[in-house]
Amino acid sequence: MIAWSDFLLLLEGQTVHLPRPKNQFATDMCIDRKNTIPFLATSKAAIEFIGKYNARDERETDMMCARWRTFQFSYQIPREQIRDLEPCPHCFSELVLFGCEVDSEENV
Numbered sequence: 723m724i725a726w727s728d729f730l731l732l733l734e735g736q737t738v739h740l741p742r743p744k745n746q747f748a749t750d751m752c753i754d755r756k757n758t759i760p761f762l763a764t765s766k767a768a769i770e771f772i773g774k775y776n777a778r779d780e781r782e783t784d785m786m787c788a789r790w791r792t793f794q795f796s797y798q799i800p801r802e803q804i805r806d807l808e809p810c811p812h813c814f815s816e817l818v819l820f821g822c823e824v825d826s827e828e829n830v
Contacts, residue, residue: 726771726782733761733789
């Protein structure tokens, strides 16, 4: 789990120190601001900030949503049609990098 505030800083490109289990690591993990690691996440629902006492905060939610490209897959492949395919990092990276722009141009 990453604290909401640390996650925002991480997505903004700031240097972030994240705790690691001390029984396995002597130091925390430091993600430097020069790092270009892509972040991928899956979810069953949209990003939403819920603070103390289950209060929703639209401002916090908007700040987080502005930092993500979201893809919603609405079709579930029937179990009998599922096939084992070799993963293709090239195709997936094209989807992540260019899929949003291609889709938005077609829907204009």
